[in-house]
Amino acid sequence: MVGIIVTLRRLEAGVVVNRTVLVVDDNAKIVEVLSAYLKSEGFDVRTAADGPSAVASVAEQRPDIALLDIMLPGIDGIELTRRFQREHDLPIILVTAKTEEIDRLIGLEIGADDYVSKPFSPREVVARVKAVLRRVDGSHIPDAPSAIEVGDMRIDNERREVTIAGEVVELTRTEFELLATMASHPGRVYGRLQLLEAVSGDAFEGYERTIDAHVKNLRKKIGDDPRNPRYVRTVFGVGYKVGTD
Amino acid sequence: MVGIIVTLRRLEAGVVVNRTVLVVDDNAKIVEVLSAYLKSEGFDVRTAADGPSAVASVAEQRPDIALLDIMLPGIDGIELTRRFQREHDLPIILVTAKTEEIDRLIGLEIGADDYVSKPFSPREVVARVKAVLRRVDGSHIPDAPSAIEVGDMRIDNERREVTIAGEVVELTRTEFELLATMASHPGRVYGRLQLLEAVSGDAFEGYERTIDAHVKNLRKKIGDDPRNPRYVRTVFGVGYKVGTD
DNA sequence: CAGGGGCTTCACAGGCAGTTCACACGTGGT
DNA sequence: ACCACGTGTGAACTGCCTGTGAAGCCCCTG
Structure with missing residues (x-):
């Protein structure tokens, strides 16, 4: 299980700071690929491979957004979503293995900000991360004209x-x-x-x-x-x- | 009248030179893919398919960095790493088939500058090459010439x-x-x-x-x-x- | 479990590009 | 000025690259 954190630039007290994305997936390859893409788009990336690691990572320093796989060792993505949103008001994108799960999740009112179903392209994920960040703080995220x-x-x-x-x-x-x-x-x-x-x-x-x-x-x-x-x-x-x- | 816009270069005795990467792998496709990506990033690329060829290539002209597969015909990547670092003080990035091998290698203190495990994304490799070169000689590496x-x-x-x-x-x-x-x-x-x-x-x-x-x-x-x-x-x-x- | 959609692979055909050749022309040395 | 050799050039030949239709496969759907 691996988690990744990614960031895009943001102005904070006059200082330029990269947005940080936390990527959580137990598939090392997925984490690696997403990391590469997100980094190349200017995000800082942190990773975690399981639920508990993700919790620890967020507790240590709050990322700007988290990308969570649903199937996760320790604590699953759904539980993580609830916890992160309640405790840290963290924007979340859930990654699911099956398309149909999305409907079920929406029915459950999990409240993630977006969903991505496998198989997905790295580009698509990056686009959604940017979209959610844009939506959440309405700010100027460089690049990515909609x-x-x-x-x-x-x-x-x-x-x-x-x-x-x-x-x-x-x-x-x-x-x-x-x-x-x-x-x-x-x-x-x-x-x-x-x-x-x-x-x-x-x-x-x-x-x-x-x-x-x-x-x-x-x-x-x-x-x-x-x-x-x-x-x-x-x-x-x-x-x-x-x-x- | 000559004008240069941007390029991955370094000043050497007043002469502009591209960074050279030696890619050593017995898998022709991997060599091809990595070459394509590195070239598109402005590197000069030389290739070798086995240990002895790599040795000959380095002896003929020292590259700025070498990317070595571990499993290699003739002389393996570990031996090459030792030799190149001792004789040419060459920055090395090792490519391994298994993630777990990395820990073993680090334990063996081979002294490579970085490791990449298969499967890897070409972008990841390019990023690491740049990172190592940056670390080694401190200079900032601009992006590829447009x-x-x-x-x-x-x-x-x-x-x-x-x-x-x-x-x-x-x-x-x-x-x-x-x-x-x-x-x-x-x-x-x-x-x-x-x-x-x-x-x-x-x-x-x-x-x-x-x-x-x-x-x-x-x-x-x-x-x-x-x-x-x-x-x-x-x-x-x-x-x-x-x-x- | 049958159907369909989408992704991948294959084989074939046509066309564009790369290679080679032969000869004319220019260059540099004697 | 002459000669030998390197270079410019046009045309033929070859081969690679791309476009395409069809078949196989996998996954999702009903």
Whole structure:
């Protein structure tokens, strides 16, 4: 069981302080991947592998937000959520193994600020962490515009929704991640390995050409012709990019 | 007239040099992935697939840091660590297959500067490489160069795009690599073998004159006259260079 | 447990890019 | 000025890269 704490910058008595995120999961790999992403986004990260460790970590120093797995040794995520919210008014994002659990949790009025179901992409988690922090203290969190526009296409990270000329386009999780990743830096070229990592969290396993398949499906849905693309351009021998030539 | 925007560099006797990382692993894919990420962060990367090759590579030219797999044909990573640290005072990051091995290794006081356990994310590795280099020589490591300017030509690595006086010039992958490689050290002369390696990743197969063909095509696209070049100059009997005379 | 959706992998086809060759031209040395 | 050798160049050839449809697999759903 591992817990991670992450932070984004915040102004405190005139001093710039990184936001701290506590990540709690017993899967070391998940913790590692999330840590890397959160750190690269400017958060400070602390980790815990089980319930009691998480409690100790929060008691020692209150993080700005906690990411809790539900299945946890010692004390489970639900109990932790109750305790942290009551005692520390801590924003919480719960991680569940099954989608259906979310409904049950909401029914139980657990009161977490957001939920993420596995499998999730690191990008998605980071986006939600930022969203919750933004919502909670309404402040300026650098980066992460909630929506990006490329031509008449609009990518809304918070709602996880893409519209073209106002029309909603239904995308799968992977397709959205692919598009959102590339659109976060329009014009920048992304290699297949980078995209594979952004989509699956691991660049080492998996077939690079899988990305091609997703790009194909994505293009079909957004009505993009590979020969004359408006949105997703292929960069021969390198990868793909979105937007400006 | 040469202008450099940003880059991962260090001043050495007045000369700008990229940091060099030696990646040693017998898994070709891992080497490939790590190389890609490290290069995209502005590092020069050399690779070796076994112990003896690594020794030869370091003897030939000392890298700034080495990334060693523990399980290695010929000479294992632990022995390499001892040798490199004793003989070259080389910063080392060890890669292990099992987390538990790390504790054992620390117990053995191998003296590596850091450890990474598989599976790891490429980002994590890059972060640790930077951290170790920062720790070792105290200097801040800036982010990867986003663009280099030579006269009115701008080479944007992130977008993989070249503009001259604001006009975009369409280049193939090889042409871009060629130009970007030479432009990373304006004024420095590159031999055909060096360029062949930079472009194909392998200097030992291929015809040197192939570079000439690419230079020809490149010059045509950027509007450079071989007799009176503004950007890519021929160094008779040696190779090519970009920029200042 | 049958159905469906989504992710991955595979095989094939077409096209673009890389390589090579041969010859013309320029360079530098004698 | 001549010669030898390195370089510029256009065209043909080869090979790699990408786009694509289809099949397999896994997980979730009803």
